[in-house]
Amino acid sequence: MVDTAQRSNSKKPARTPGRTSAKTTKTPAPTAVTPPVVPGVDTGPVMIAGQSGAPTVNIESLHRQLLGTWADVRLRARELTAQPALQRIEGQSMAEHRERVLGQLHILAENGHVHRAFPKDLGGEDDHGGNIAGFEELVTADPSLQIKAGVQWGLFGAAVLHLGTKKHHDAYLPGIMTMQVPGVFAMTETGHGSDVAAIGTTATYDPATQEFVIDTPFRAAWKDYLGNAAKDGIAAVLFAQLITAGVNHGVHAFWLPLRDESGAFLPGIGGEDDGLKGGLNGIDNGRLHFDGVRIPRENLLNRYGDVSEDGTYSSPISSPGRRFFTMLGTLVQGRVSLDGAATQASAMALTIAITYGSQRRQFNAGSDTDEEVILDYQRHQRRLLPRLATTYAHTFAHDEFLVKFDQVFSGQADTDADRQDLETLAAALKPLSTWHALDTLQEAREACGGAGFLAENRLVGLRADLDVFATFEGDNNVLLQLVAKRLLTDYSRKFASAGPGVLARYVVQQAAGRAYHGTGLRTLGQSVADFGSTARSVGHLRDTAVQRELLTDRVETMIAEIAGKLRSAGKLPAKDAAALFNANQNQLIEAARSHGELLQWEAFTRAVETTEDAGTKQVLTWLRDLFGLGLVEKHLAWYLVHGRMSAQRAQSVTAYIDRIIARLRPHAVDLVDAFGYSQDHLRSAIASGAEQERQNEARDYYATQRASGTAPRAEKAPARK
Amino acid sequence: MVDTAQRSNSKKPARTPGRTSAKTTKTPAPTAVTPPVVPGVDTGPVMIAGQSGAPTVNIESLHRQLLGTWADVRLRARELTAQPALQRIEGQSMAEHRERVLGQLHILAENGHVHRAFPKDLGGEDDHGGNIAGFEELVTADPSLQIKAGVQWGLFGAAVLHLGTKKHHDAYLPGIMTMQVPGVFAMTETGHGSDVAAIGTTATYDPATQEFVIDTPFRAAWKDYLGNAAKDGIAAVLFAQLITAGVNHGVHAFWLPLRDESGAFLPGIGGEDDGLKGGLNGIDNGRLHFDGVRIPRENLLNRYGDVSEDGTYSSPISSPGRRFFTMLGTLVQGRVSLDGAATQASAMALTIAITYGSQRRQFNAGSDTDEEVILDYQRHQRRLLPRLATTYAHTFAHDEFLVKFDQVFSGQADTDADRQDLETLAAALKPLSTWHALDTLQEAREACGGAGFLAENRLVGLRADLDVFATFEGDNNVLLQLVAKRLLTDYSRKFASAGPGVLARYVVQQAAGRAYHGTGLRTLGQSVADFGSTARSVGHLRDTAVQRELLTDRVETMIAEIAGKLRSAGKLPAKDAAALFNANQNQLIEAARSHGELLQWEAFTRAVETTEDAGTKQVLTWLRDLFGLGLVEKHLAWYLVHGRMSAQRAQSVTAYIDRIIARLRPHAVDLVDAFGYSQDHLRSAIASGAEQERQNEARDYYATQRASGTAPRAEKAPARK
Structure with a gap:
């Protein structure tokens, strides 16, 4: 087992995670391990962090990259959310909690943190992207605070701003901004x-x-x-x-x-x-x-x-x-901010679970004395690392999304097409990130066992608060259906002037034509049309162009297939047309989801391309591969049924994922440290270093006992499960 | 759209769901609908409940069947849990809630409900199966009540009973039974x-x-x-x-x-x-x-x-x-009872969500005036009906599990092998049912939208309480690993006396040899070895023997493959052997899960076989098909990669699932009514008939307005999303 486990992550200041993390490392750099050969799978040597030739992550530069376009706003917001006055007190009654959050809104109003989007002449900054970035960060203090602030300034205030005219702005916005007039978005x-x-x-x-x-x-x-x-x-x-x-x-x-x-x-x-x-x-x-x-x-x-x-x-x-x-x-900003806040919650959950998993030990499988660090178990890695890869993808996609939002709302790129693209993007990304947050918070909770169920470790509270993200500001399934309709519209526009013969040929020759585009986030690069070859190696799957092709092809083919099935709808009575649409609804929503996943993969890929530090870039490439191939693995049956992949290559997908996960394991703690949350944000007892102290104390106790010869003898070689 | 939606499910007495349900039906029997032909898929005519020739569910007999072996105990328990004194009051502080539950334990002690497992000479009944059946039902009153009762009598008391001897029984059990001595299982x-x-x-x-x-x-x-x-x-x-x-x-x-x-x-x-x-x-x-x-x-x-x-x-x-x-x-009884309680929570969640989904309307896709019942949307059906099928499978599997438990603990069949089978069964079923409950409660919550997030509708509270079921009484992943080890042991025993050549042949010829057995629940019937034929029709998938073969084959092949990979472990140093095992851990756990799913499918199939009412049997067969083929669909890539299914047949799996779901839709409300919960158990405002009243009032309002000619004219034909 690779032992990178004994890093204490306690008390990392938010702004210098790299340096602090290095300082608190207790064990020497981990040693090289060659895993045993698994028959039939060439796993290759695993490169271990710190080992000569193995990549290392530059936590500080990765931290800045993850903070994204509005990094400075986010860092200022994190100073704010590190203040106990803005934080949730677990276990308060509903009445007490409401009272506390109301008071916190007044603090935010005085602070001006929530005024960035309002007009300069009323004391705002006309800064739409920065406003959302700062708003999202409030989730670390208390999701109730975030959402109540969102009601006041993001919905109630924004409705006056965007739907009202100057007389309304002058009359109402000052009172809204100062919280003199708390309001309802009815x-x-x-x-x-x-x-x-x-x-x-x-x-x-x-x-x-x-x-x-x-x-x-x-x-x-x-x-x-x-x-x-x-x-x-x-x-x-x-x-x-x-x-x-x-x-x-x-x-x-x-x-x-x-x-x-x-x-x-x-x-x-x-x-x-x-x-x-x-x-x-x-x-x-x-x-x-x-x-x-x-x-x-x-x-x-x-x-x-x-x-x-x-x-x-x-x-x-x-x-x-x-x-x-x-x-x-x-x-639309409600959906934008939920996408960001949900992704932050996923990042917090994984920081807690991976920190704990790198310290917690259970069962001594391969040793008489030392128990295994639980993050060294393959299953534990399989539970957490793909979710970490997805969280990275969501983080990068969210920043691009926020840039798009800012361009539209600042008037920089504000055509009808821009606005429609933004809304489609919101409808595609918000469902994926909010579902992912719930899934990740739950998996993190279970990965921390009974400790994960205690309020003092934050996971259950965050999950409870974020639950409704899946259905408010647009029900996730309804939003994905909107995306699907947009994809169908784009698809049919493409063929509006062509006869049905063209359409049929398109459906048949999926791998060739690549003219259809989704929303603005995505630009298509290379086309690779040689699927199904059994001679391709595992290495082929690492090819960015191959991953792009696999993911793109699926979305386009699904939409084309559904469009073909719906072709007759225009000639049917409304009721029958609706029934025909309904008979394809599930597939439509699945296609929309795959479209959103593709957008996230593209954003992740662009982020990797702009990463400068070589070691960080290598590790991020593995993480991107894990995300991309994880999507392929999830939809493997589709690729097989549609002849896009041979059985042999399909098997190599899972084998390669296992291999990447083993490679990423030594970097797991660095990758969550790069999110940059301090214990002031996490406030999770099990991620505070307490577990490491307990483990050290217990191991020292047994080591001392063994050394002194006072240890009781085992009745026989002890039997363990 | 099929309209069976207007059934009010309010105030069904638990014991006569069939009759009451029929009485409260407001609309006439639903009419026949032939869905439009979807190109490429022969969906066939959908048979509608009430239509001539279509099956109907006998709710009352199905209710008894679902109650299982200890039906009378369960019905008495449901009279108890219908009492407000034993029920959760949402929103109480932790201190108030603790105090209330403590008081409720005294009620249970006085009532004797929790004494069935204790010895007759101390006032018990030596009834182990009945004890668990009655205990599980407490979950409808308050999961805290159930689990605290479980601590007192199922863990603390049972430890004295099973690990102590007569002197301990005489000294301690009376105080434990009466709650004079509340105790801790430390x-x-x-x-x-x-x-x-x-x-x-x-x-x-x-x-x-x-x-x-x-x-x-x-x-x-x-x-x-x-x-x-x-x-x-x-x-x-x-x-x-x-x-x-x-x-x-x-x-x-x-x-x-x-x-x-x-x-x-x-x-x-x-x-x-x-x-x-x-x-x-x-x-x-x-x-x-x-x-x-x-x-x-x-x-x-x-x-x-x-x-x-x-x-x-x-x-x-x-x-x-x-x-x-x-x-x-x-x-082991802790795991037995969690399996049952979790399954009940799933059943409650689906009763709430399907009742609401059959009354709630949103969007008027195919009509100018009438909005669609949301359960008529394909996606909504896809979200809820497969989970209903799974809940049925778990219900039937749990009853067989409870019978096995009772046989062991009553001494009726109490060999070492029996006890080991029971433990493997517990380790296989408890993870599946507890995860399923969390998944189902969450999907039900989302399917009810914002209403699902309100405490008054029960779903969020049940989910919060059941969360820890996934990690207590044995972490689900650890339990599944135990199952996998048992499967490997059974597998290697089978080949203990044979040379490696035999083993290799076995691995190659998966489809032939069928001698390996899992736990006692499963007995293998027929063998079908003709997979991969592209000539097979959709109808073939309905064949019980085909489903059994597909599910069985996968478990056996997975175990054989892993056993092959682990063959060298015996010759390796402990550390390397552990690493080799670890490199296969994820697959092992997946194999164990598939084994558990197979056990549930077998139990469901046996339940269908013993169903006497023809209409009920037909509907249950569809539901069993949905469960079985849902498992096949989930693992479709595996079947394709392993050459067990052609691409053509693989596609027909999803098409057939869509077809079964459409067939089951008219029976959905009957199938949840058959669980037999009254509003005293559900206590969910949205499942009380209130939504139906709101819908009726709104539709009447608009109908009256249209009829009177006072309705405001639309500016243009109204645009809807």
Whole structure:
């Protein structure tokens, strides 16, 4: 077994993980190990960190690379989240937790940390990317703090900013920014979450008084799950069907005062507390309903639609559909930030589990005296290292995503196509990273055994809080379906002018034509069309172009196949067309997921290409291979069924993954150290070095006993499981 | 879309789900629907429940079948768990919850529900299977209640019963049964969970005073994660290395008083509260440590090992290894009961999510007015119905497992081989069912959207509580490794007398020899050796013998392959042999998992065979096919790589699964109703019929508006996502 285990990771300052990590290494550089030859698989010699010729990771430079484009903002945010005043206290009651988080929002407001996206003339910085980067980092302090801040400034405030006009900005943004006006983003209803266009709340214009009248027509139209609604919100941005002169112009947003100075609901407004949730209990989610509530005409946030005094509706966007999606599109930042925050939670989980796994010992399989470090077990590596590779992929993809977001919101690249690409990107990445976070937090929790179940080690609390990330700001399955529809649209546009014969040929000759493109993140390089050859070696799989081809080919072929099946839909009655679409829904969503994975692989590959330090680059290349080939392994049946891979090469995928994992094992602790979290962020007892101290004490005890000759003799050679 | 959605499942009495369910059906029998033809796949006509010629499920008889061998015990237990006094109150503080659960244990003690396994002469019933059946049902009331009861009677009490002798039974069991003596099962230490044989706590015999002296030599040897240790336990069964006359005889159990009447620790004993956990916070888990604590010689629970007054050790089992495993083996019931409780939690989760999914509507894909019932979406079906099939498989497998347990513990079939089979069965099934429960609870939570995240709908609380099931009573990965070792042993025994040539031929000719057997649950029927034929139709996959062959072949081939790779291990130094084993660990664990899945498939198949009602039998056969072919689909790459299936047949697996799912959709609500939980057990607002009421109200509102002509006109044809 390779013993790189005795590194204590306690008290790493966030900004110098490399140096600190090196200083606290207790054991000498690990020694060379050649694993026994496994019949049938040429695993080759394993290169061990510190061994002559083996690569080493430059933790400090990798740390900067992982921090990404807004590294400085993130480092300042981490100083903030290292402050106990902003951190979660485990075990508080819901009421105490809510009170604490409300107070923390005032700290953030005073600090200005949350004002970066607001206009300069109101004290902001017009810095959209930096704002999200700083916001995401709050997850290390308390996800409730992060999400409640997101409700106040990212949803409520951003809706005023993006859907309102100057009069609304001047009137409302200052109070929002300072937290003088805590507010509610009142969009979702009990009956409608994913299908926002179908919400039931109405805002009917009354020209006699020049007011909108807000009504909740039935129970399913109660606003629901709204942060700040149960207790703190004194105003809301309310989404309702705008009706004027007998015409429903669809969903629009309105400024609506909710509570008076005593905290009581204003006349016509009622509500309920959503009560205890699976997590995020520092946020007061609740329900609202309205009965003839009148608000002035000017309260309509009128950037994309307005009503004149006489009730005439006007809009700069003539298509109601396009108008609706434009309005919703301004709120994409929620998905952007969840992608980043979820990825940070995955990184924290792996830092905790890999640190612990590199210190914890159990069972003495190959020795009479020394127990094995659990991260040296193949299964343990298989559980954690592929998830580490995925977390790296998500980190790099997120930074590119954030750059794209910043370009659109800064106006630097703000065409309709850019906005659509951004939304598709959000819809592809947010599901993958939020599911990955839940999966990783759970695997990390189990990998830490009973200790992982204790609140003091953070994993269970983070998982509980992040659970809802999978369904809020867009249900993950619904989002992936949106991605799939976009892929189908792009695909059909490509063949719009061609006859069905062209399409058929395309479907048959998948490996050739490579003209179809997904969202902007991806640019296709090389084409390799020689799959199925049994003569290819394991080494071939390391080829970047081969991995790209395998991943790209699958997405394109899946979309082409589904498009072929849906070709007749246009000629069918609506009901039958819907049924035909539905019969392919599962495959569509799987195709969208593979598309997102490809985007992440591309981002990871670009990150590897820009890495300068040679040792770091080598290790990152292995990690990228692990991610890419892990995807291939997951979908291996598809490659076999579609003749893209021979049985022989398919077997070599798993063999090569085993080999990369063994190579990466000595670098595992460096790779999580490079995330740069200090114990102030992790606050996990088992990742504090305490386990290493316990192991050292126990081993010293037995060593001393053996040396002194006072150890009791075993009845026989001891039997162990 | 098939509309069977409007069934309200509110207030079904547990004992008559069939009748009640029929009574509350609001819509007429669903109508026939022929789905559009999907190019390339012959989906065939879908038979709809209620349609002439389509099967119907007899819910009442299926309910009895699912309740299994101890149906009456379970029904009595469900009357008990329907009582609010035994139920969880969501949102209680840890202190309040602990206090409540402690009180509930006194209710159980008075009721006698938890005494079935104890000897008749002490007021028990010597009924081991019934005891576990009744115990498992407690999970519907509160998992904390269940597990704390398990600590008191299933671990603490059972250790006295099985490891002690008559003097201990007479002295301690009455107090344990009545809860006069709440106790701790003090086995696990901070440093040793899975490897119990290596615990550090010592019990050194002092012949001068005829006492054992209990010591904790270092911090890692603190007892940890122990239920009842933080607050309530006044005695413990302590596991420690028994040392007498300079010899360590390995782990033995001792009766140890912990606290005095005031609740203070006795001299030499200290401890800590484990504090807040990810769930099960009604249990006071804690740590204990000992410094020279003296207990009389008679406190050794001496069934399997004793120390005479002069310090001479004796045991009826001469091998220390066998003695250790015999002692631990008496405690297998923890794993048995977790398998059952986890399966019940899966059943509850699916009852909630499928009930809600059959009432909830979102998006009007194929209609201008009616939104789709979400369970009619293919993706939603794909998320829930395969998990329903798995839950059925686990339910049937668990009942067979419980019968085996009862046979062993009643002495009816209690050979060494029986006990080993039972333990292998426990190690195979407990991991699968506990992981499945977590997966199912999470998918159900997400399938219910934001509503699923509210505590009032139960899913998040159950998931939080069951999280630790994956690592306690044996870490799932460690248990599966035990199964794999057993499979390897069985395999090598088979070839012990044969030369290596025989072994090699066996590995090559996988499809022929079928002599190897796993645990007792499985008996092999028919042999089919014609894989790879491209001429086979989809229908072939429905053949029970084909499914059995596919699943069996995979387990046997995997084990044979690994055995081949490990053949040289015997000749290697221990360290290298361990490394070779480790290089195959992941595959070994995967083989063990497949073995467990095969056992579950066999149990499901036997259950189908004994089903008498023809319609129920047909639907159960589809459900079994879904389970079996779902396993084949999951491992499809393996079948392709190993030449067991052609690419063409591999594709038909997924096509056939899609077809079965569409067939099962109309029966989904019946299949969860057959679990027989009433709202008193589910206590989930969204499964109470409230969603159906909301949907009806909203649809009535719009229908009335349309009919009256007062509906606002849409600006254009409304655009929906």
